[in-house]
Amino acid sequence: MRTFSIFFLFVALIGCNSKNTKQNSAQTAEPLWSVKFAEMVLHEADSLIYYQRQKPKYEYDYAFLGDAIYKLKDVDPKYGAYLKDYIDYFLHEDGKIDGQKTSDYNIDRVRPGNSMITLYQDYGDEKYKLGIETLVNQMKGQPRTNSGGFWHKKMYPYQMWLDGLYMASPFLSRYANEFGQPQWFDEVTFQLQEVYKHTLDENTGLVYHAWDESREQRWCNKETGQSKHFWSRATGWYMMALVDVLENLPEDHNDRQALITILNDLSEAILKVQDAETQLWYQVMDRGGEERNYLEASGSAMIIYTFAKGAKNGWLPQSYLEAANSAFDSTIKNLVSEDENGSLTLTNTCGACGLGGNPYREADYNYYVSEKKVDNDPKGVAPMIMAAIELNK
Helix, strand or coil, X not given: CHHHHHHHHHHHHHHHHHHHHHXXXXXXXXXXXXXXXXXHHHHXXXXXXXXXXXXXXXXXXXXXXXXXHHCCCCCCXXXXXXXXXXXXXXXXXXXXXXXXXXXXXXXXXXXXXXXXHHHHHHHCCHHHHHHHHHHHHHHHHCCECCCCCECCCCCCCCEEEHHHHHHHHHHHHHHHHHHCCCHHHHHHHHHHHHHHHHHECCCCCCECCEEECCCCCCCCCCCCCECCCCEHHHHHHHHHHHHHHHHHCCCCCCCHHHHHHHHHHHHHHXXXXXXXXXXXXXXXXXXXXXXXXXXXXXXXXXXHHHHHHHHHCCCCCCHHHHHHHHHHHHHXXXXXXXXXCCCEEECCCECCCCCEXXXXXXXXXXXXXXXXXXXXXXXXXHHHHHHHHXXXX
């Protein structure tokens, strides 16, 4: 009997050690990149309201970053609170939004509506619905080109910028779904096709940053109205708009295949200007290796997200999933640094690029490569988190 007791004690100890080894392994497992980037953001500012700002500001890129982190709320509730606290700071119970003025018809200010839909779905608070309606009402009155395209802002008359398609289109397609307003599906698919038609370069298959229907701006081609260059982040905004709209668009919608065709044609063109060594994309997409041009983080991350989501949903060939994985790993290798405490820095994100305005931006090559680069900019970190989630990295 004693022999058997010793034997069973030995087996129990082995099992216990094995269990402890597995637990310790799980506890010491490297966190996913999505979580590491989210932790970097929260470490820099425990409130999104003050992330990289001296004072609170209602802005598209901070809501964009909050949306990305919110996707990790099941990992830790603090990630959900990060977005909710930001939106709640600006949104009043009656639907009024501090920092949003409908009469400006600034399409950037519509992007946080996407966050409000998410919060309305999860919390059901009526103020989110009222805020959503405030932004939908802006889009109902948004000035248009003669051909029907939304102006980017009232201060930029007769101009469509690729950036603006992401600011309004996914929001309006989700609104159509959530509130049974299918006419917005038609509007969104029209806008995506309209800007593509006017910004497409037939020779390369790439899309220019913007289009001026009036041909009055110094930055545009007087024959076509197109701007001068292919800016990687503008292309990234547009690409993300395509896949995020397809996610909500009914399978039987008349324009669904047209959007999938645009996604495939543009993705093919984008691969042709991918840097051969790093699999990333330059700030000015078709002028890789030229003086002062650089591999840009936000545009690359947006393209990676689009490739991953497009391939996973069958809108793009599966080869794009491999391309997304390779490019993501390369972004980590080439554009991300990590200190001894594990804190990350995402480099090479262009702070902002626009056209015209005051002071006037000529949007020539020198302009795009001279704009300030910002470490850990929301416009780079957000798509990195989203891409990491799509790729389970």
